Structure formats: structure tokens, C-alpha cells
Amino acid sequence: MSAQATADAEIPAAVRAWTRLLRAHATTTRLLNAELQAQHGLTINDYEALQVLSCAEDHRLKRVELARRLVLTPSGVTRLLEGLERAGLVERTSCPTDLRVAYAQLTDAGLAKLREVSCGHEGSVRALFEEHLSPAELEQLVEVLGKVPGGGD
């Protein structure tokens, strides 16, 4: 009955959702990042960038658009792509009609790398999430996360 016994029932659902989102994110990213890094030398954002590019038309995207999709700042994208370009997975392409834009273009090596990595990585993601959530719960999670700011596509 001390000071810390207050609350649990009073904490707004939004706040509980927020802290759980924080903790769940921290835990899952730590696990998946470590694995991705150890097995393939990629960070989560490296992987996500390759993935997003592979879904884009002609496997390329304006850097600003990539930033928007990955929820990074433009400067974050510049640094991210530095690494991927050094590894030969992505290359810069210029836009003929607008000299400001530099496309991030997935290379063949990048696509190959993605195919090599994605199966195992998706397996890890599924193992992590499907271990404790039923298919119905996963669908719910997808659904409600889609309504959280930034969670939609």
C-alpha cells in the first residue's frame, strides 16, 4: 500500500500502449539486429533499405523518398547509403530531368544479397513473433499498429 501501489488501473491505455511499444521495440530490434549483423553484416536499416528499394519501380528511389519510407532524416539516409554503396549493394544514379536528385539504385549484387538474407531474416522475425502470438493476434497487431502514427504504409 505504498506510493508505488498507486496507479496500475489508472494508467491510461494510451500510455500503457506507448511504454509497451517502447519495450517491445527495444527487445526485438536488439535481437534481430544482433542476428542480422552477425550473420550478414547488415543492420536492420540496411536490410529495410534494400527491401524498400527492391519493391520500388526499377529498384530505385529518390533519397528523400527513401528517408520518408524508412522514417529517417535525409542526412541519415546519406550515411546509410554510404555504407551500402561502399559494399556495392546500392549505387547512385542521377536524374536527367532534375539535377538535384540522386537516386538510390539497387545493384544486382544488392538484389542478390537481399535474396540471400531475406529468407533467414524473415524466418527469424516469424519465429520471434509467432512464438507468442496466434495468427489472429498477429492480424490484430498489424491492424492496430497500422493506425498508430507512422505505422501505416
Added chain:
Amino acid sequence: MSAQATADAEIPAAVRAWTRLLRAHATTTRLLNAELQAQHGLTINDYEALQVLSCAEDHRLKRVELARRLVLTPSGVTRLLEGLERAGLVERTSCPTDLRVAYAQLTDAGLAKLREVSCGHEGSVRALFEEHLSPAELEQLVEVLGKVPGGGD
């Protein structure tokens, strides 16, 4: 009907949940962190640390335990507490029965700061989440996030 037209229906729910978790976290964190920083000079983890300590018995916790709750490494906690100690919000306390442990002890100033900040911050969290999610959806979110690794209490 191009290469990128594959998939949407085929992507496993676990993977869609994972990417939405990533994006939602990045977006909400960015917003809330910027606000907390601008208005009170705290990071999200600063706030969370104060919050967790305030709920602990005698307002103090072993650093290792704090690390576990915040999903940080011990070294991360050391650096986090450096800042909070410098600001006078937390102080080190030693354990009489085990000289290895150094408690993180919330100071009066820390408690005051937390009370000063929490109302506004909770308001921001609620505004952000309640804007697009109904009470029922929020409860669902709490429920299913609780089953994601790290999301439980």
C-alpha cells in the same frame, strides 16, 4: 504487374507487424522525443528512467535492474545516469550488504521534475495515440503488444 506487384497478400502477418512496429516506433519516438527535449530537456529514456524509479520501492533500483526494465545494457544505464546525476535528478547510493551494487536513487528534485513533466508528456502521448485509435483499439494494442517479446511487464 511488375516485379513489385508481387507479394502484398503473401507477406506473412508477422513480417508486416514487424515493419509496422519499426515505423510506428520511429515516428512516435521522434515526435515525443523532440517535444520532451525542447520543453524539459529530457530524452525519452531520461523520462522513462525517472518514471521507473518513482514506481520502485524507496524510489531506488539497482542499476542492473534498471537496465533490465528499460531494456538497456548496463553500460547504457551508466551513461544515462551520468546525465541524470549531473542534473541532480538521481544520485548514487551504495548497498550496505553488497559493495558491488550501486543503487540509482531518485532525488527530491528528480521526483519534482517528474511530476512537473509527466502531466504534459502523458498528454502528448494520449493525444498522439488517441487521435487515431479508439479506446477499444488501444486496449487491443496494449493486449497484443504485451505478448511481443519485451512488451510484457
Added chain:
DNA sequence: GGTGTATTATTGAGTGCACAAGCTATGGTA
């Protein structure tokens, strides 16, 4: 055509975190 504003991208500086290595203290075992 020239000017002003918006857009795209990069760079420099600073921050927050992880990993690995190292220290001290504890507790079991012989």
C-alpha cells in the same frame, strides 16, 4: 531574363547506445 523561395542532398558536430574488456566484490568449494 532576374529574383526569391522551395526542394534535394551533403557535411560537421554532437548524442545515445552497444560491444568488449577490465575492475572490484561475492560466494561456493576444497
Added chain:
DNA sequence: TACCATAGCTTGTGCACTCAATAATACACC
């Protein structure tokens, strides 16, 4: 008592990201 494995914590190093400032191009407007 001596020893050794383990626990708690800190430090050195490195990485990923942000913010603020900067440069170059595009485009609307007069």
C-alpha cells in the same frame, strides 16, 4: 585459507542517427 567462477558496474571504442548549416538546382513570378 586459498581459489575460482560469477555478478555488478565502468571505461574505451565505434557506430548510427539527429540537428543545424551549407550548396546546388528548380521553379514561380514579375
